[in-house]
Amino acid sequence: MTRYEHAGVHPCSAASKSAFSAALRGIAIDADGAILAAGDAKVAIFDPDGALRSSWSTPTPAHAIAACDDGRIAVGLVGGVAFFARDGSCVERWSDSDQIRFPTSLAIRGDNVLVGDAGFRHVRRFDRGGRFLGTIGMDDRGGGFRTCNGHLDLAIDAEQTIHVADPGRHRVTRFSMQGERLGHFGRFDGVDPAGFAGCCNPTNLAVTSRGEIVTVSKAPVAVKLFSSNGSLIAVLPSDEFDSQCKNCDVAVGPDDRILVVETVWREIHVYAPAALAKQTPEESR
Amino acid sequence: MKDDPSRRDVLTTAARVSALLGLGAVGAYMVRKTMAHDGWQIDPELCVNSHVGAAELVACQKCATTCVLQLSAVRAVNNHAGCGRCYICPAYFDVKSAVGPDGLPSEKACPRDAIRRVAIGEIDPGDMANNYYEYQIDEKLCNGCGICVMGCKEPAGLGSIRLEVRYDLCVDCNRCSIAQTCPTDAYERIPFDKSKPVVAAERA
Numbered sequence: 001m002t003r004y005e006h007a008g009v010h011p012c013s014a015a016s017k018s019a020f021s022a023a024l025r026g027i028a029i030d031a032d033g034a035i036l037a038a039g040d041a042k043v044a045i046f047d048p049d050g051a052l053r054s055s056w057s058t059p060t061p062a063h064a065i066a067a068c069d070d071g072r073i074a075v076g077l078v079g080g081v082a083f084f085a086r087d088g089s090c091v092e093r094w095s096d097s098d099q100i101r102f103p104t105s106l107a108i109r110g111d112n113v114l115v116g117d118a119g120f121r122h123v124r125r126f127d128r129g130g131r132f133l134g135t136i137g138m139d140d141r142g143g144g145f146r147t148c149n150g151h152l153d154l155a156i157d158a159e160q161t162i163h164v165a166d167p168g169r170h171r172v173t174r175f176s177m178q179g180e181r182l183g184h185f186g187r188f189d190g191v192d193p194a195g196f197a198g199c200c201n202p203t204n205l206a207v208t209s210r211g212e213i214v215t216v217s218k219a220p221v222a223v224k225l226f227s228s229n230g231s232l233i234a235v236l237p238s239d240e241f242d243s244q245c246k247n248c249d250v251a252v253g254p255d256d257r258i259l260v261v262e263t264v265w266r267e268i269h270v271y272a273p274a275a276l277a278k279q280t281p282e283e284s285r
Numbered sequence: 286m287k288d289d290p291s292r293r294d295v296l297t298t299a300a301r302v303s304a305l306l307g308l309g310a311v312g313a314y315m316v317r318k319t320m321a322h323d324g325w326q327i328d329p330e331l332c333v334n335s336h337v338g339a340a341e342l343v344a345c346q347k348c349a350t351t352c353v354l355q356l357s358a359v360r361a362v363n364n365h366a367g368c369g370r371c372y373i374c375p376a377y378f379d380v381k382s383a384v385g386p387d388g389l390p391s392e393k394a395c396p397r398d399a400i401r402r403v404a405i406g407e408i409d410p411g412d413m414a415n416n417y418y419e420y421q422i423d424e425k426l427c428n429g430c431g432i433c434v435m436g437c438k439e440p441a442g443l444g445s446i447r448l449e450v451r452y453d454l455c456v457d458c459n460r461c462s463i464a465q466t467c468p469t470d471a472y473e474r475i476p477f478d479k480s481k482p483v484v485a486a487e488r489a
Contacts, residue, residue, distance in 0.1 A: 148443065149443075169372065169414040170414070188373050188384065188414075189384050190390060191381065191384065192384075197380060197381075199373050200369065200373075218441075244338060244439075245440065246440035
C-alpha cells in the first residue's frame with residue numbers, strides 16, 4: 001500500500017492553460033512520462049517537467065487520448081478515433097459513426113483498442129486495424145452503463161482486466177478483455193467515503209502499477225484510492241479543485257504519480273507517492 | 286310627479302350601481318387576463334437555484350415565501366427529456382443523509398414531499414440500481430421553493446429541473462412581490478408567445 005501526497009499543480013498547467021482556451025478533457029501518460037492532453041479541438045504534448053513539446057489541431061473537439069506502444073497517439077473525436085504521429089500528422093482515422101459515436105475514453109493494450117463510448121454507453125473493442133471485435137457492458141439492463149454525465153471512462157490493469165466506471169450505479173465494474181463480467185465494487189453513500197456520493201459517481205478512474213484503482217468523483221471532486229479488491233485505502237485531498245469541476249480525467253504515470261485534470265481551471269494536479277512527493281515541482285495557480 | 290326617492294329606492298339604486306361596478310371590475314380583470322400579451326416569468330439562467338456557477342448551495346426560496354398567493358404561483362418543472370432518470374436523484378433524495386437498509390438515502394430533499402419516484406420500464410427487482418426512474422412533481426404540493434432545482438443543478442445533476450411561473454395561477458400583479466425580492470433579478474415580463482417551456486439544451 002502506497003501513501004500519496006498532493007504535490008501541487010503540475011508545471012505543465014501554465015502551458016495547458018494557454019494551449020487549451022476552453023476545455024481540457026483528457027490526459028494520458030506515455031511510457032517516457034510525457035503528458036498527452038486532449039481538449040478544445042487540440043492535442044498537446046508536455047515534457048515530464050512541464051514544457052510544451054508540441055501541439056496541433058484536431059478536426060473536431062478532442063474528448064479522449066491514449067498512447068499507442070508504437071509511438072502514435074489515439075484521440076477520441078465525435079464519431080470516431082484519429083491516430084496521430086508525434087509530429088501531429090494524422091496517420092489513420094476511424095470515422096464510422098455506426099461503430100463509434102462519442103468516445104470519452106480510450107485504452108490500448110496489445111492488439112486491443114478499447115473505446116469508452118458515452119454515445120453507446122458501453123465499451124467497444126477493436127483490433128489495431130479498426131476491426132470491430134465486440135462490446136463490453138452492453139448486456140447491462142438498459143443496454144449499457146449508467147452514464148448520466150455523458151461520460152464513460154475505463155482503464156486496463158497489468159492483468160488485462162478492464163475496469164469501467166459505472167456512475168449511475170455508483171460502481172466500478174470489471175471485465176475480462178473478452179467482455180466477461182468479473183464483478184464490481186462500490187455503492188452509494190453520501191456520508192461514508194468508502195461509498196460514492198451524489199447522483200452519479202465515480203466519473204473517472206485509472207489503475208496504478210500495483211493494481212490499485214484511483215477514482216475521481218464530482219460535486220464535489222473526490223479523489224479516492226481503492227485496493228484491487230475494492231477496499232478504500234485513502235481519500236486524497238482535493239480542496240483546490242473548483243466546485244464546478246466534473247468528469248475530471250485521471251492518469252497514472254510509470255512512476256505511479258497520479259495526475260488529475262481540474263476541468264474549470266484547466267490545470268493538472270499531481271498526487272505523488274510519499275517517497276516522490278518532494279521531488280515534484282509545485283506551482284501555484 | 287314623483288316625490289323625493291324613498292330610502293328603499295336609494296338603497297336599491299346603490300346596490301344596482303355597486304353590482305354593475307363589481308361586474309365591470311371582474312369583467313375588466315377577465316378581459317385583461319385574456320388579452321394580456323405579457324406576464325411574469327423566471328429566467329433560468331439568472332435564477333440562483335438553476336444558474337450554473339452560482340456559489341450558493343442553499344435554495345433561496347423567495348418564490349415560495351414572497352408570492353401574494355397562499356400557495357405560490359411558482360412551480361418546479363422537470364424537463365423529462367433532459368433528466369438522467371437516476372437511481373439516486375439529488376433532487377429527490379437528501380443525498381447527504383444516512384443510507385438506510387435499502388441502500389438509499391434515508392431522507393428526501395423536498396420538504397413538502399412533492400416529488401414522486403416511479404420506476405419505469407421493465408423492473409429488475411434483484412438490483413434496484415439497474416432500474417430507471419421518472420421523477421414527477423405534484424403541482425398541488427409544490428410551492429416553488431427551488432430546493433429540488435438546486436439539487437439537480439450541474440455538476441451534481443443534469444439541470445433538468447427549473448422554476449416556472451404558472452400563468453393560470455399567477456394574478457399578474459403590476460409589482461410582483463417575488464420580483465421585488467428576487468436576489469438575482471431573474472423575474473422579467475416576457476411576451477406570452479415566448480413563455481413556452483424552455484427545453485434544456487442537451488448537456489454533455
